[in-house]
Amino acid sequence: MDGHRIRVGTASWTDPSLIQCKRFYPPGCTSAEGRLRYYADKFPLVEVDSSYYALPSARNAHAWVERTPDDFAFNLKAFRLFTGHQTPAKALPKDVQQALAGHFAVKKNLYYKDTPAEIRDLLWHRFENAVRPLREAGKLRALHFQFAPWVTRSARAQDHILECQRRLAGYHLAVEFRHRSWFEGDAAGDTLAFERAHDLTHVVVDEPQGFENSIPTVWAVTSPKLAILRLHGRNAATWNIGGEAASDRFNYDYSDAELGALVAPLRETASLAGETHAIFNNNYGDQGQRNAATLQALLDGA
Template sequence: MEGGRDEPGRKQKVLMGTCGWSDDTLLKCGRFYPASVRSAEDRLRHYSTHFPCVEVDTSTYAIPSKVSVRRWLQAVPPGFVFHFKAFGLFCSKSCPITAIPGDIRCKLSFAGGADYVKLLNLSTDIQDEVWTAFNSTLEPVFAAGSLGVILFQFHLTFKPSAENRAHVLWCRRHLDPRFEMAVEFRNRDWFVGEHFLGTCDWLKANNMALVAADELVHETFQRDREQTGLPEGQIREFLPVAWAVTKPSFHYIRVHRREGCKRLLSDSELQTWVARLQLKLPETLQGPIYFMWGTDWEDQPIINARNLKQLLPTSMIFNWKAVQLETPAKGSLLSMFRSGQTSVQSTPDSVPKKLSDIPADDITLRALSEMSNTVNLESPSGKVGDTQKRTHDLTVDIFEPTKKPTASPPPFKKTKPSPNKRKSNAGVVTATSTITSFFKPAPSGT
């Protein structure tokens, strides 16, 4: 398929990305996007030079317009993958009336001007129209080879029952059969005791993937959505991660940290994920491992991705930079240089086709290659040590946008000291040796 989503080179490779690319705190912190990047498309263009995939979160609240989707496709290089969260009406069985596409909404008539619409109150014809709108919006992404996974996230009230199983199957039948479907059950009753094997077998039989979700207890079950972190005196606990590959074509992982400003994973938490990825992936897995970071606070998702990448063997990481050098995006400096060379040179062998073929003294092409990859997610140091100690310094060095040069300070005048390093959350996680179900890290101190 065009675009490289199904390339053999992605088999059992980890492709990291974030859950969205326009979080407000990420934009405000100024450490990832250059100041010149303004529009959603420009941000995506910048983001896609560093990550091979992204999860579109806004599709939960409204079906994206085809115009927006077309602009997103034009902004990313070949091989980039979009995952989409399913429209909220399908998962929650209700949504604001304003979220229904306008051409469908005008056909609805509810007395009293209700703000929300329930799925069961919609006729079968209207339900089908909403599904058609959702599927047709994703069709161009699929045709471009850039459609990854459609994520259906079912909330805490969605407990295992015959009715809810039937609803999940209803979603699978209405989603385009060509699209990959992943299911995230936030209610852990789906994984308790005998339910776990039954859930996995059922998903396998119906062509659906089980999402491995990493969540904290107090963030998942607390009712006060304004809570700003772990309540004083309480111990940080981790919910079990349901670990089972139910589709051989891919595996999908999501790490959630929803509250407060300390959402960096500790070294022990990262090491637990390294153990899962190295020890618990079956040989039957034929596709990539999508590892999506939902630790949305400033640039902490980017830092978490880099820190885990440093701990994993190089052989497990999908080399996105190399792919971009092989097939640069249209309009990029590297692609324009190559196309210009192709039109001028009389013989095909006069210009190297791969970066590895470029002579060491060919400064021009190497410089252009580096300019098209300005940010390196690798640490300047090869050492893997205390995550918290290196976090702030590396963030400033690697991700801060280039600033205009300023005049040199007067002689003998001391420059301003570096800002204080931000402390991150700490936690101790110990991986168990259970292979048949999932890891459950031990509770840790705050």
């Protein structure tokens, strides 16, 4: 891996709205294998987001390794239960659903704090086993922990982050917070110091401002291994809309001027990290892919 490289990519390559828009994949490119091979020919990086909604599988990870070039890189989102999100029964493996039938008979969702210790151990084991092929192939850069908006700054939350790190010894973790308490006033310095002390990658975000569940864009490098900029768009009107389609929340098309303004801070960040990622999560239609291609061209021109 060449030092100080900036990789640009998107969050997911199979979002339903991307496929439905028919503007990125060429006609006839309809198989899972074909789509990933085509995507990997255009970009050197992708973030796997399906692993948030359900546990990933080693079989898929092996396929992803085989379908991408040797120098291709993956980041993979952590399973929703591990990041404090509500987890419905359908997101869990069948045997775990059965083991927790009593819980789901009275409650709609499961949270990590309510999960029996033996079930926690089982889920962590299965998650690690599933992502291991990517690490063994040298293609996994980070496991991305995007914590729930109600995970506020506290010693308890920090302890949980360190538990996640212990559970995944040998893997590199990136941390994205979604409650402003982590970066309000003096808290920002403390949060970054915590991440530096434990070699956690601080995820720089570009997102709508002024909400409890948004944080400012804090350009900082907390791990010499990896820096990440994650771009959610700037559509304040859709930031907190309900519904199942995540792409509706991130419906935003960055202008060339907005993307151009990111080149300098990305270059500065890249001078402090072995590798830097810019990941577009504005996954409505082909917005992310178009914006990623533009940013890559701007970086190449710079």
